[in-house]
Amino acid sequence: MSRPVIFDLFHTLVHGADDERDRVVGEMALMVGVDPAALVAAYHATWRERLVRWDVEETIRVLAGRLGGAPTDEQVTRAAAHRRSLARRVLGSVSTATLDMLDALRDAGHPLALISNATSETAEAWPRSPLARRFDVAVFSCDVGVAKPDPAIYRTTAELLGVAPAECVFVGDGADGELAGAAGVGMTVLRTTEHNDTDPSWDGPAFATLRDLPTLLHQPPGASGSTGRASRTTPTDDLR
Template sequence: MVQPVIFDLYHTLIHGANDERDRVVAEMAVMVNVAPDALVNAYHDTWRDRMVRWTVEETILILSRRLGADPSREQVAHAGEHRRALACRVLATVPAATLDALDSLRADGHRLALISNATSDTAEAWPQSPLAERFDVVVFSCDVGVAKPDSAIYLTATDRLGADPANCIYVGDGADEELAGATAAGLTTLRITELNDTDPDWQGPTLAAIGDLPGLLRHRYAHLQTDNKTAGTRR
């Protein structure tokens, strides 16, 4: 049976754009009258709340008030649109090799799923990304209220695929302890280093480039078929 493949998003399929994120948040700070460095640090410190609890506007309002400002509804909306524009830009910039690899996997019969620790602006921008049409199942932490490495988010994806976790492959760069989480949930786990070497201490198998994955899986299934035929002959 051809196994479903479940991917991480940032630093796996697309660049995380960390520097651009900080720049945009600093620009948002000016819009809501708080110190840019303070808002950037507040965004970093509250990543999990932003991933599983707060909308874009809630994040801006909560953090601004914590930093001593009381922005108007119009200021919050303006900053929110600035953040959403970033999500659209990042999700539109997908390496051609990534799209080719996903298309090859689908042509080989693999169902594809995505699990991402992501804020609501990512989920809103997703349908316009060239990635969206290539995935059968998408699970964003902001939608399900749980984030990697919690096993529940992986099992949500496998349930939606209608697949046994043991028959699924997870591919990610390793941020947020996602590789250990996928392994604990029962998935076969591959670290990828093409866009970011996030978890160099990972002791499991590592993939240098997403373009290598279709061939790797074809080779794996060819060996499995040969082994099955050999076993059948020996009976």
């Protein structure tokens, strides 16, 4: 069997849509009667809770309440729908070139998995995205209650694939210390810079476009593999 390949999602397979996310959160603030800039700041400050604990409705209620708001159920539902619409748009924006690359890997026999630090609306949108049918396993932090770089999320994904972590290749941009987390459980790590040069301090192999990945994976053993290291763990908060 060809080696399983595990991908990050935002800034790896699709753009993170950071500016659009902040715009949408500001619009949600108007829907629930709080200050837009304050709600955007609150979203950024609570990235960890939103990744592993709160769904979109709870996030809106909690953060609006902290900002002095008291939104009705109807207002919360409307704001949540706005956020869910963003998730669908971003997942639907995956390029044809990326889909072709994934198809090429599957045709070559590589099992494919996803590990994403993502909030509930992304996990909800995933099954209807063009990416979903190309993956054997998809693990979201909001579903399993842990986020990268916690070793548990990598081990859970490998277990679902039916392999040991050391048999897997992890591909990501490097947000949230994900590269070091993957290396720490024994995965081969490849850093992509196609959408964002998130962790230039990583000293393992990197590549600029996803279409190069199938060639890298078929190089002789050791030519592309490295455990490497990362010195930055700052969250990018992509669609979170």
